[in-house]
Structure formats: structure tokens, C-alpha cells
Amino acid sequence: MGSLLLDRLLVNIKGHDVSELSKIIVIGANSAIAVHCMRLWLAKAPAEIVLVGRNVERLQAVAADLRVRNPAVVLRVLSGDFTQTDSIADLAGQAWGTQPAAIVLLAQGVLPPQQDCQSDLAVCRAVLDVNAVSAALFAEAFAAKMEAAGAGTLAVLGSVAGDRGRQSNYIYGAAKGLMERYVQGLQHRFAGTAIKVVLLKPGPTDTPMTAAFKQQGMKLAPVADVAEQIVRAINQGVAVAYVPGKWRLIMMIIRHLPRIVFNRMRI
């Protein structure tokens, strides 16, 4: 008896606490870019954050870091299989629960060497599955929930690689391109509502994803700077943000290069 009462009390206290915090759901929450975004959010104010990924241990390390940074944070860790439709639906349902989220950030992604995608269809498929299919399915699941709640910001990590197919990464680029078209449609669907859909397009950023490029000496933007600009773009609810901003111009040029010129370039 006593313990039941206690349980209910705890639930109430917890429920009360949590409802005062803004809630953020992060898919692919072990992503370096996502981790830096969460650190920035928590530097401003405590929040309730649901960390969703595929590996509990890695997610718990992220949770520990965030808890030191802001002891008032309320954290939940959920893991599942991003290649299974049911699992995605389930994760989205559990993450949302009964409490609408102010922000949902989709940050999962993989970028194996393009050569591996060409020589092994399984790798090719994984790139399409994670970067495009899982992202679109998560987005679709949360879109329905945001629609019901009448509010929310859905932020999707696309990439400059989605702007034009290039020999060096077109499988990844195709997946990111799919997300661009998808987001466009969702923005159209939610036009005139309080729901915002934000597409973020980072340029090459210093994270585990680009470790191989770094070894080859490629210049990469510091992840903390990229995250800062992402957080700003999400706050402002802009439709499409290149981060850093210089990529808008660079990609505009690349998109508009005549094919005859473009095809001679090895980029």
C-alpha cells in the first residue's frame, strides 16, 4: 500500500517537473553534431531530452555528459533497430509518449567510402536505409504527432552532398537529396501552421563520420561551431540552413555548373 502511494507521488512529482521543461527528442543521439546541439540547449536551460539510438551503452555515455553539464536535465534513453519499420514506429511512440516535444532532431547518418557502396550492394542499401528511409519514417511518425499537437519543430540533418550528385559520394548524396524533397513536401503540408520543418545542410564537419577525410587532410568545420549555427537555425525555424553559411553560395555554384563543365571535375 505504502509503496503504491509513494509510487504515485513520485510519478506526480516527476510528471510535474517534466511538464515545466521543454521536451526535445533526438534521433541518432550519439551523433557528434547532435551531442553538441544538446550541450548548447542545456547551457541555456534545463530540458527533458529523449535520446534515441541503436546502442544503449553509447547513449548512456552521452546522457552522463549531459547530466554533468546540467544536473536539472531529465533524460530518457531508448534504443532500437532503425532498419525496421515497427521499431521506428515504436521508438517514435515511446519517445513522444503523452508529452508533446518542442523539438525533434533527426541526426542519424552513415557515410562509408563511396567505393564500398559501389562494390557492395549491402553497404549501398545501408546508406539509403539509414540516411533516407529511417529518417523519412521517423519524420513521418513525428509529423503525425506534431499535427495532432498543433505545434513543434522538426529539424532534419541533410547535407550539402544532397545538392548535386557527385561521383565521390552520390549514394549518400542521393539519400540526403531524398530528405530534401521529403522536407519540402512536409513544409508544404504544414505551411500556415505552427509546425516548423527545418532542413540543415552542414558542409564537411569534424566528427567521427569524417575521420577518414581528416586523415587525408581535408579541412573540416569545428563541430561546436556547426552546432551553434544549427541551434540558431532551429530557433528561428528557417526552412533551409547551410552551415556554415558559406556553403549556400558554394553549392549554388556547383548546382548551376553546366553538365559539360561539371563532368570534367573530379569532386
Added chain:
Amino acid sequence: MKVASWGGLTPLPHTVRALSRAELHRADKPLGRGIAFGMGRSYGDVCLNPGGVLWQTTGLDGFIAFDEQTGRLCCEAGVLLKDIQRLLMPRGWALAVTPGTQFVTVGGAIANDVHGKNHHVAGSFGDHVSAIRLLRTDGEVIDCGPEQATDWFRATVGGLGLTGLITLVELQLQPVRSVWLNVETCVYHNLNEFFALSAQAEKEFAYSVSWVDCLAGQQGRGVFIKANHSPPIAADSCPPLPSSGGALRNVPFTPPFSLINKLSLRCFNQLYFHANQRKKSQQIQHYTSFFYPLDNVQHWNRLYGRRGFYQYQCVIPPADGALALKQMLDVIARADEGSFLSVLKTFGSRTAPGMLSFPMPGVTLALDFPNRQQRTQRLFAQLDGIVSECGGRLYPAKDARMPRRLFAAGYPELSAFLAYRDPGIQSALARRLID
């Protein structure tokens, strides 16, 4: 990719491998051969490995746990001192020891066993490390600390990155009551005054440091700074908060030649000395202005031009302190080489925690010189002579050129240290001074 350390001497090709947490867990022997590279804030070649691999540790930047009651912090080795201070100082805890820049990783601070302006009360960084997890290139994981595997701990603190990769660290922070310090400044006109001020300050102040005007010759005039942590101060009496992040001043590119030369130095030194003569001698400073004045100008090292610069930092045992300093200042003045940043500070009597730790009882002098090749090397050879004569040592974190004998003479535990070296780890400094 071409990499140089903070001194900006010739950048040389390296393979830079960014480490990630997941990657370290993935394999039995995840490291291969190389050496850890934190923020590259060392001045010389201790963090370099030309032709080889650098393990960049800044991605290992996670906090693990913090106990607000005891001030124990557990974190990964790539966490920046800046993040610890910024996050925890407002919550009442600060690093017990901090160097003059906060753009340094915890791992780098341990590997050089760095010291701060409070050496006389707090010792060096390693004195506040309660545990280290070391990953060796053969895959072995060693947990060590002041109470367990103490030999490994003594080798790794100040171990110049050569005993393995530090992955996790537990630190004891010091309680502070605010982010402010009460700072007192005065000038001194000669070295005797400096030593008297130091002796006095060591009794009453947690922090003391001084800037010495090397162009003024052997008399050694300078500015003495001492401080204590301040209790909380009312919001309306706070000095303006230093701007954070974006508004930093920056040196955006490297000029082809050094902008720091005799003329600019002489002007600066005159101005600085006289400004301090007039300045209010007591003030409240934010911790960033007090501990990290240079961090306000990003890439200030570029001012030294494409050839880069050297820092020469020595410690002289107490018995010879005054005399040796006089000789050194005299040599510098006569060589007509001014040093922009000349820092003079006494160390306390505490025995340092590492086999190769730099701090020892005495007085330490740190000097920056633009790289003018032969000229600069000749000056260093003269300074070396004075240091070795009185049984002093040079600081490897700042060094790119000391002769082997001076290293061996300054660090008598070197041969004991060698037993703990990781055979898979190489650095330019190790090749130059040890192998």
C-alpha cells in the same frame, strides 16, 4: 596534413587521426602507432611526430560524473580546461591548478604536469589527479593513481604522452566562492625586490606571478601580480563580464616576418611598466582575465611571423636563483634579443608527482623569442650554460631544441621512466632527447 605546435616553427607532414569513443571500444588494439595530440598548445615538439600519426583527442570530450559535494570530476581526457572552468566555476568548483591558457586538454595538462600561478600552495596539475585510465598500444588498459599502480601514475603524470593514451581521468577540484579574484599589482625595480615580494606573497596569496622587462638589463624590473579568490560580490559592483566566444580578438593570418621585434618590444615594455606604475593596485578581475589574459587574442602566436618562435622556460634551484637570473637577463640584454612574454615566478617546495615533472623548488623564468635561427640558437646555448651550471632544468612542454645532456641532467629519473614507455608511441621530442 602539415602540423606545427604553438611555436609555429616549420609545419611538418603528419597523419592526423581523430579518436572517437566508439572507435576505442571497437578493437582490441585500437591505437596502432602514434602519439596523443590535444590542443597543440605545447610550444615545441613534445606533441609532434613528423611522418607519423597524431591521435587527436579533442573528440574524447565527454564528462562522466561530477559530485557537487566533494568536487570530484570524472571525464574523458580530451575535455578542455575551458569547459571545466566555464561550467563548474559558477557552481562553486574550479580547477585546482591551471596553466596560462584554458585551450588545453586534461590529457595534455597531465602529460606535461602543467603548473599555474599557485604552485607555491597547490603544486602542479598532477597533484590533483586521483585516477588515470591509460590505454597502451598493445591494448592493455592500466588504471593508476596516487594510491594504485603508483609507479604507472608517476610515469604518466609529466610523462610527455609516452606511456600510453590517457583516456579517462578523475580530478579533484577546489571549492571557490565566485568567478572573481581580488588582484593586487605593483612594480619592482630589481630582482631583490622581486624575491622579497614573492616571499611575502607566498604567505598571503594563493596566486602570484610577475612579468619581467628583459630589455632593462640585469637589474630586472617588472610588474608583480598576486591574487586570491574573491567571495561573491554584489551584482552592481561587478566589473563588466568579459565577452565570451565570438567577440574575441584574432590575428587572422601569419605575417611574413615577426611583428615582435626590438622596437615594438621596447615600446610595449615601457608602456606596460609605466601603466602599471600608475594603475590602481587593487582590483577585482574575472577568472578569465586573471588566469588567461592571452586567450583574448586568438592566434597571437602568429604575430611572430612565418618562422615561428621559441619559448625558453627554465627553473633554477633556490640557492642560485638571484645570481643565475641576473646572469640570464644580462645575456639576453647583451644579445639584444628582447622577449615579449617574460614571466618570472617562484615555485613552492612541494615535490612534483611525476618522474619527469618540470616543477621543482626554485624560481622559473619563461621567455619567448622570435626564431632568428643561428642568432637565437647562440643565445640559447649561453642560457643553457647558466641553467646547467646551477643544476636547473628546462621545461619539455616549451622546448624544441635543448641538447640531450641538459635533458638527462635535469631529469635524473629518466632512466627509471624508460621502463614505462610504450614502445608503440613516438614523438619528435622522444627521438630528439630520449631514443
